[in-house]
Amino acid sequence: MKIDDSKNKQNLKQLIDTKEYVAHISVDCTIFGFHNGILKVLLLKYHDLDLWSLPGGFVFNDEDLREAASRVLYERTHLADIFLEQFHTFGRKERTENNVHQILLKNKNIEVPKDHWIFQRFITVGYCSLIDFTLVDTFPDAFNETCAWFEVNKLPKMAFDHERIVEVGLNHIRKNIDTQIVASNLLPEKFTMKELQTVYETVLDEKFRRNNFQRKILALNSLERLEKFFDGSPNKAPYLYRFVSQK
Template identity: 90%
Template sequence: MKVDDSKNKQNLQELIDTRDFVEHISVDCVIFGFHHDILKVLLLKYHDLDLWYLPGGFVFNDEDLREAACRVLYERTHLSDIFLEQFHTFGRKNRTENNVHQILLKNKKIDVPPDHWIFQRFITVGYCSLIDFSLVDTFPNAFNETCAWFEVNKLPKMAFDHERIINCGLEHIRKNIDTQIVASNLLPEKFTMKELQTVYETVLDEKFRRNNFQRKILALNSLERLEKFFDGSANKAPYLYKFADKK
């Protein structure tokens, strides 16, 4: 989807002219998507630049960090009401020194002094989530040319340090997979142990023996066993489960 270039330039100009942001602080959202045994991450593409980046932005003076993350995510992707978890702060002194903003503004013929706040050092706070990407329609805003899902091991050329942020977010998701799966609605209300194992194997990128996995999961006491699932096949009918704290 192409955007109107004059509107794009107008919105960029309004952004750099504002002085209502917290200085040197931004938020970036790493949205991982699971569907059909594939793990992907949602990225945006700069208009007129062959670079991809995470949904992110600046923090207004009158909002909390989490509010900023939710707002920015919605503005960039139209995603809302999803579980966002803060996972890391990124503050390397050279993390934004690849001239992305300079190139973008130059392409739009917007003159900005070299000491402008948008060129200064920014520390960013990362938020992540795990969702079913088949249920998501994303929409580019005036700053983006497109939104797209990429497999986590096949990332395109990234802006800033966003590849590092993705890798850190993936590590966090994997360390907290039990919480993430319960909070993310990746599975239907009732699911089989095999369906749950598929999610774990895809996110963690490893295989489990069925009996070992079932023993490990049941030891967490987070599941409630329900009736058996009969699908008409000759195979032994598996039990259905649901998360114990789901209503």
């Protein structure tokens, strides 16, 4: 999906001219996608730059951070009603020193004073989520030419410190995998233990023995065992489960 360049330039000029943003604060959304044993992250490619970034943006004076994260994610990708969890604040002083904004504005022939707020130091608040990337449609906004899913261990060249944000976000997802899986609706309402184990192994990037995994998961007391799943095969039918919170 290509965006008209004149509209892109107009929207970019409008963005940098506004005075309604909280100074020096931004939000970045790290959306991890799972499907069929593959873990990916959603990235945007800048117009005229061989750089990719996370969906991110600025915070209006009259909105909460969580509201800003949801709004920015929708504006940048058209993803809506996504469970977002704040996971880290990124404040290294050199995090925006790779001149992405300067290059982007120069390529659009937009003249901005060197002391403009968009060139100054920004602290960003990271939000993350874990979803099934085959169940959503994404669309780039006027500042980017495409949205794409990349495997987490095969990232392209990234803008700012977004590679580090992905790394920290992935560590957060892994440390909080039990909560993330319940909240993300990655699985159908009824699922087998094998399906749940596949999600854990993909996100954590490690293998588990079936019996050890089942013992660990059942000890959490977050599952309800249901009827057996009969698929007509000669193998022993597995039990179906669902999360207790979905009752």
